[in-house]
Amino acid sequence: MPKEKTSIDYVLEKASRPHFSGLRSPTATATSTAFSDANGPRQPFVMGVSGGTASGKTTVCDMIIQQLHDHRVVLVNQDSFYLGLTTEELKRVHEYNFDNPDAFDTEQLLGCIEKLKDGQSVQVNASDDIILEGILVFHDQCVRNLMNMKIFVDTDADVRLARRIRQDMVERGRDVSSVLEQYAKFVKPAFDGFVLPSKKYANVIIPRGGENHVAIDLIVQHLQIRGMHTLIRDREISKHDFVFYSDRLIRLVVEHGLGHFPFTEKQVITPTASVYTGVDFAKSCVVFPLFEAYIEKLPKDISERHVLLLDLVLATGSLDGYITILVTEKVSELGNSANHAIELLVQKGVPESHIIFLNLISAPEGIHCVCKRFPSLKIVTSEIDVALNGEFRVIPGMGEFGDRYFGTDD
Structure with a gap:
């Protein structure tokens, strides 16, 4: 025009x-x-x-x-x-x-x-x-x-x-x-x-x-x-589409988290016998979900590694001193809280700056609490929601993720 x-x-x-x-x-x-x-x-x-x-x-x-x-x-x-x-x-x-x-x-x-x-x-x-x-x-x-x-x-x-x-x-x-x-x-x-x-x-x-x-x-x-x-x-989405687009979002979050790992320049020879200059990411890393069974089975050299700590929803940062992040968005006083996991990693010698906490969605309250207690830790999320409601659910949220993903809801 x-x-x-x-x-x-x-x-x-x-x-x-x-x-x-x-x-x-x-x-x-x-x-x-x-x-x-x-x-x-x-x-x-x-x-x-x-x-x-x-x-x-x-x-x-x-x-x-x-x-x-x-x-x-x-x-x-x-x-x-x-x-x-x-x-x-x-x-x-x-x-x-x-x-x-x-x-x-x-x-x-x-x-x-x-x-x-x-x-x-x-x-x-x-x-x-x-x-x-x-x-x-x-x-x-x-x-x-x-x-x-x-x-x-x-x-x-x-x-x-x-x-x-x-x-x-x-x-x-x-x-x-x-x-x-x-x-x-x-x-x-x-x-x-x-x-x-x-x-x-x-x-x-x-x-x-x-x-x-x-x-x-x-x-x-x-x-x-x-x-x-x-x-x-969208509560009307089919299970197939929910799984497909959830997987795409989770993949993007993980890829972005990996981008925070240190890397060095590396040259490789391509099938056309040409030289390609790329990067080589640090191999000393460990990835585990936020569950007690995994947290208690850390590698012996964990202090020398970079860590991706995985969970779906960062909800609230304060409930009887715990940072509670669950597969669902409903708050519960479980021992396998993010607070417990991060504290354990720090006690094992992992620097805060080497911990990258990945979430699909996060509430502002949870982000504020985690960053206040662990200022050097990185949080990667695909979207920050509005707030928590009176039941400590993330709003607008996405419901019971596990039930929707595996088709076990009504």
């Missing part, structure tokens, strides 16, 4: 007309169970993408959408929410500042996003993920509060200006002097005064925009993990 705002036709086309785009799974429907859980409707994940003009925001959004093959994604452009111009403003349209926050109908934008978050259709069906893109989407606090993730595309000013000149000359037939005049009068002051200061609100900063494939891959992985959580937390 062109971003030049100096022609009357363009202004009339853009003013107060919501625009949406995106890719949606052909099998997805607006009544998908992905939007419900025990506490009511499950809201879509809202991602804000901001940055200066010609920074590569649209490219980043397109790359994210293209990689989210099994997600229903809707892209909302802030440019579609310009306020309508008066007759006098239209006469002096070349002097109108379209890069100022006052040029946008923020109330209409808020209403649109709120409806989409509630699962309502606004020119598009309900979606799993919403991407809100624009130079000033972080400026208004009410808009920011609707976002689950805020991404700032950070591209060098010279690169952005070169792109702007090229776009305006090739796509809009403008000359260099007029592009530079508009840039100096409106674009750069708006970036310095509004866009750049909003960078501080970003959760993720992507240098070089669409060229930064590593950053985009990490963002996509985050969204995919959330998608798998949506599936396994």
